[in-house]
Amino acid sequence: MSDARFRNPGWAGNTGEFDLTEADVRGSEFVGEQPLDGGHPSVAPSLPYMLVKKDPEAPLFEGPYLERFEKIRSRYPMARAALIPALNLAQELRGHVSPETMDEVAALLGLSDAFVRGVATFYTMYNKRPVGRFLIQVCTNISCNIRGADEVLAAFLEHTGTELGETSSDGDFTIAEAECLAGCGFPTCVQINSRYFEDVSAKDVPAVLERLKREVNDGF
Amino acid sequence: MAYPYRHESETRILSRGFGDPAARTVAGWKAMGGYEGIARALEIGREATIEEVKASGLRGRGGAGFPTGLKWSFMPKDARRPHYLLCNADESEPGTFKDREIIRWTPHQLIEGCLVGSYAIGAAHCYVYLRGEFFESTRVLARALEEAYEEGLVGTDVMGSGVDIDITLHVGAGAYICGEETGLMSSLEGRRGEPRVKPPFPAAVGAFGMPSTINNVETLAATPHILRHGGEWYRQWGTEKSPGTKLFCVSGHVRKPGNYEFPLGFPMMELIEDVCGGIPNGRALKAVIPGGSSVPIMSAEDCRECSLCYEGVEAAGSMLGCASVIVMDETTDIVKQVRRMAHFYAHESCGQCTPCREGTAWATRILRRIENGRGTEDDLDTLVEISEQMTGTTICVLSDSLAMPIVSSIEKFRDDYLALIRRGERVGAA
Numbered sequence: 001m002s003d004a005r006f007r008n009p010g011w012a013g014n015t016g017e018f019d020l021t022e023a024d025v026r027g028s029e030f031v032g033e034q035p036l037d038g039g040h041p042s043v044a045p046s047l048p049y050m051l052v053k054k055d056p057e058a059p060l061f062e063g064p065y066l067e068r069f070e071k072i073r074s075r076y077p078m079a080r081a082a083l084i085p086a087l088n089l090a091q092e093l094r095g096h097v098s099p100e101t102m103d104e105v106a107a108l109l110g111l112s113d114a115f116v117r118g119v120a121t122f123y124t125m126y127n128k129r130p131v132g133r134f135l136i137q138v139c140t141n142i143s144c145n146i147r148g149a150d151e152v153l154a155a156f157l158e159h160t161g162t163e164l165g166e167t168s169s170d171g172d173f174t175i176a177e178a179e180c181l182a183g184c185g186f187p188t189c190v191q192i193n194s195r196y197f198e199d200v201s202a203k204d205v206p207a208v209l210e211r212l213k214r215e216v217n218d219g220f
Numbered sequence: 221m222a223y224p225y226r227h228e229s230e231t232r233i234l235s236r237g238f239g240d241p242a243a244r245t246v247a248g249w250k251a252m253g254g255y256e257g258i259a260r261a262l263e264i265g266r267e268a269t270i271e272e273v274k275a276s277g278l279r280g281r282g283g284a285g286f287p288t289g290l291k292w293s294f295m296p297k298d299a300r301r302p303h304y305l306l307c308n309a310d311e312s313e314p315g316t317f318k319d320r321e322i323i324r325w326t327p328h329q330l331i332e333g334c335l336v337g338s339y340a341i342g343a344a345h346c347y348v349y350l351r352g353e354f355f356e357s358t359r360v361l362a363r364a365l366e367e368a369y370e371e372g373l374v375g376t377d378v379m380g381s382g383v384d385i386d387i388t389l390h391v392g393a394g395a396y397i398c399g400e401e402t403g404l405m406s407s408l409e410g411r412r413g414e415p416r417v418k419p420p421f422p423a424a425v426g427a428f429g430m431p432s433t434i435n436n437v438e439t440l441a442a443t444p445h446i447l448r449h450g451g452e453w454y455r456q457w458g459t460e461k462s463p464g465t466k467l468f469c470v471s472g473h474v475r476k477p478g479n480y481e482f483p484l485g486f487p488m489m490e491l492i493e494d495v496c497g498g499i500p501n502g503r504a505l506k507a508v509i510p511g512g513s514s515v516p517i518m519s520a521e522d523c524r525e526c527s528l529c530y531e532g533v534e535a536a537g538s539m540l541g542c543a544s545v546i547v548m549d550e551t552t553d554i555v556k557q558v559r560r561m562a563h564f565y566a567h568e569s570c571g572q573c574t575p576c577r578e579g580t581a582w583a584t585r586i587l588r589r590i591e592n593g594r595g596t597e598d599d600l601d602t603l604v605e606i607s608e609q610m611t612g613t614t615i616c617v618l619s620d621s622l623a624m625p626i627v628s629s630i631e632k633f634r635d636d637y638l639a640l641i642r643r644g645e646r647v648g649a650a
Binding site: 018019020024025026027028030031032034039040041042043045046047048049050075076077078080081082083084085087088118119122123124125126140141142143145146147178179180181182183184185186187191194195196 | 223224239241244245302311312313314315316317319320324350351352353354355356357358359360361362363365366369374375386387388389390391392393394395396407408409410411412413428469470471472473477478479509513544546548552556557560561564567568570
């Protein structure tokens with residue numbers, strides 16, 4: 001058996017020894033378009049909330065987003081339980097959760113500002129300040145670490161010319177370190193907005209960044 | 221070869237649909253015998269469903285290994301108050317990547333498991349608490365759940381039985397501690413994910429103050445198969461104390477990492493050397509963490525005779541946990557990896573209990589000092605002492621989870637620590 005690096009189709013469609021396409025692996029065709037109103041109420045609290053497009057001034061909540069918010073509320077026996085899905089929805093729209101956003105969500109759910117701030121700051125996935133179009137989170141926990149995650153993180157910083165936690169000057173990329181993403185089988189695992197890119201090595205980093213830039217230009 | 225890796229000697233029950241996009245649809249899942257398990261449960265009734273799972277000997281796959289049927293039987297029998305089933309899909313134990321695989325390849329396997337579990341405990345509503353980062357797998361599960369609702373498999377009058385079971389997908393926002401069962405309940409209720417003191421246990425006072433049961437994804441996914449074929453059928457695999465098959469998540473220094481399904485009791489070295497193709501580049505095995513980062517580290521010697529079942533790994537001085545086998549070759553810097561783990565636990569500590577909040581942070585600083593060549597031999601004693609104070613002194617076991625790798629690594633790889641300390645002393649003297 002050769003020691004040559006294998007490729008999985010989790011990111012660039014390079015299937016190597018595997019014969020599934022990237023769409024097969026991601027399930028993107030099966031999933032299809034994501035309805036803004038959240039679809040069936042059972043799944044309304046589950047939509048991705050890290051997107052390329054963000055509008056920090058977006059209202060909370062109007063039109064189909066209000067519909068989704070009402071569907072979310074209908075699924076819990078107490079109003080407070082809708083808080084985390086509501087914060088998720090706010091971040092999906094605005095790209096980050098500012099203190100003002102926290103207060104607005106508090107008012108919507110009839111909770112105190114202090115309580116909502118306490119909750120929102122507990123969870124790491126809420127961006128407390130604006131991030132780039134792509135938030136690139138590199139797992140550096142043990143399984144990825146022993147397979148070179150530190151080099152992958154360094155390569156992302158080098159090729160975007162930015163510091164850890166900062167956003168590149170073109171506003172495209174924010175690089176962060178992540179804890180185990182549960183993608184340990186194909187290290188290094190990198191979460192980029194709502195997608196996982198697996199089996200990323202330091203030398204793959206320029207290609208990953210190019211692909212992301214291409215997607216922005218294509219209106220992704 | 222279909223993605224991901226497979227091996228011909230596997231016993232594929234849970235993983236049969238992995239790598240097969242067709243298994244994601246209701247039709248595809250039914251073609252594989254799907255929804256027959258819940259159909260049989262509805263036919264034989266609640267009590268008999270619990271008895272069947274008890275007979276199978278299925279133990280919780282989230283790490284603790286508690287017998288599932290017994291857990292279900294703790295739920296009150298009366299229906300005066302609502303009951304809830306919570307599915308723990310907040311998979312975040314470092315080294316573990318099995319639940320994500322079940323969710324993204326065989327979403328109906330989980331949905332059917334949620335139906336079986338909900339029915340058994342008399343719950344009309346099941347919440348699947350999904351890890352926030354799992355956006356893509358969550359969307360696959362969401363599409364499958366919508367389809368299940370359309371087909372009358374979930375919701376009002378499940379499969380024409382007169383039983384109502386709703387399922388809601390709830391997505392978290394990034395906190396390891398929400399994988400702890402009472403932390404998960406706090407988070408589901410819209411609070412910080414802080415664990416609660418037990419008792420009261422969730423079966424008495426759980427989510428929203430109501431009787432609740434929490435099961436791991438892999439546990440629930442196994443139940444439809446048990447109902448369909450019977451508890452005895454499940455016992456044909458595994459050992460007396462650890463019946464059935466299990467997904468082993470192998471990561472680290474092996475040629476073919478991935479999820480492999482084998483009967484419990486499978487030899488660890490066979491998994492590493494034969495199934496996963498061994499360690500690349502002709503290197504030697506140094507250490508293995510057999511159950512996710514929260515269990516004691518094993519030396520290569522400990523692994524030799526170890527069989528992967530609850531009692532087998534315990535006999536080898538560690539714990540099976542969620543069977544996340546992290547393989548480390550001779551080039552691995554153990555001190556750096558333990559420091560990385562300590563950093564993780566310090567970051568994820570919810571901060572309620574002093575021994576954990578302070579202990580994880582102290583341990584991280586001391587380990588970093590040693591790693592940077594500024595440690596002393598006394599530091600090792602301090603680390604062991606802090607670890608003792610972090611064990612059994614807190615609401616949940618997060619701090620115990622760091623104490624175990626620290627103490628075991630100092631015990632088994634003391635020379636690695638000493639080499640860094642002595643190198644530092646030489647540097648200091650010069």
